[in-house]
Amino acid sequence: MLITNHVVSGAIIGSVAPGPSSAFVAGLASHFALDSLPHxxxxxxxxxxxxxxxxxxxxxxxALARLAPASRRGRVVAGMLGACAPDADKPSTLFFGRSPYPRVVDDWHISIQNxxxxxxxxxxxxxxxGALVARRLLRR
Ligand SMILES: [Zn+2]
Structure with missing residues (x-):
């Protein structure tokens, strides 16, 4: 799935999460849920x-971090980082020749792609x- 969609979904999750930790974990879970959908x-x-x-x-x-009210910015950024973290294997492999994650995680990540x-x-x-939904939620 495009990383932009993971960014947007992470912002949406962060905008409604109770705190940064839960936003990061929910963003992380959303990455694998979205990767398993047809894309x-x-x-x-x-x-x-x-x-x-x-x-x-x-x-x-x-843009979404800037749009978020200061009181929710940490949660929104944490949600976006969690939602994007699993795909850090792509640039890491390109630039450094290896993934930062264990092989079993990368193999599973590849196996769920549709x-x-x-x-x-x-x-x-x-x-x-998704960007329109995130914008609306962040302006509430
Ligand atoms: Zn992925």
């Missing part, structure tokens, strides 16, 4: 999309709608 995946162009997605996700993380190369439009729509 986009295409090995041949993965890196090109991942670079753009990573930059968009980082910008979204900054990918299709035809679902990129779906992911973009989900990211846009």
């Amino acid at each position: 986009w995946g295409e090995r041949r162009i993965f890196l090109q999309v991942a670079v753009v997605d990573g930059l968009v996700g980082l910008a979204a993380m900054g 990918e299709s190369p035809r679902r990129l439009p779906q992911e973009v729509v989900v990211a846009g709608l």
Whole structure:
């Protein structure tokens, strides 16, 4: 799943979580739940999309953190970090040649993927709608 969707879902979770710890744990759980749903995946162009997605996700993380009221910002950031943490294996493997996680975790993470190369439009729509929901929740 696009990291931008994990960022947005983490912000939504963080906006309603009682605190940063619960936001991080719920964000972490959401990552694996979302990865098990049907989503986009295409090995041949993965890196090109991942670079753009990573930059968009980082910008979204900054914008959503800035949009969050100061009283909820820690929870929102913790939710986003928890939701994104499992995919730290991708840049780590690219830049350092290895994942920060045990092999059993990475193998399980790969095994739950439900990918299709035809679902990129779906992911973009989900990211846009999720950003609107997060924006609305953070402005409450
Ligand atoms: Zn993942």
